[in-house]
Amino acid sequence: MNYKIAFKKSISRDLKRIDKEQAKIILNKIESELPEKASIFPTLTGKFSGLRKFRVGDFRAIFAIIGDTALILRIRYRKKAYKSNITS
Numbered sequence: 001m002n003y004k005i006a007f008k009k010s011i012s013r014d015l016k017r018i019d020k021e022q023a024k025i026i027l028n029k030i031e032s033e034l035p036e037k038a039s040i041f042p043t044l045t046g047k048f049s050g051l052r053k054f055r056v057g058d059f060r061a062i063f064a065i066i067g068d069t070a071l072i073l074r075i076r077y078r079k080k081a082y083k084s085n086i087t088s
Helices: 011-016 020-040
Strands: 004-007 052-056 059-066 069-077
Touching: 004 020, 011 020, 011 069, 020 052, 020 059, 020 069
Parallel strands: 004 069
Antiparallel strands: 052 059, 059 069
């Protein structure tokens, strides 16, 4: 199944915290791999239960599958990706 990729508005804030070159790499990898393979990535547990993670080097994209859309909720450095709520 091919998923549509959508980004939460706060993703632009996350990307500003990342080096521009690295942000391009992350976005290119999301656009190329996630539409076809979103359902195979690991499901998270705990307070992020039901969400999934997509690893790009030392960064993590946390996303939810909603129908035929993969909604990217957060892109952060691996150690900081799980520290706070998704809404922040």
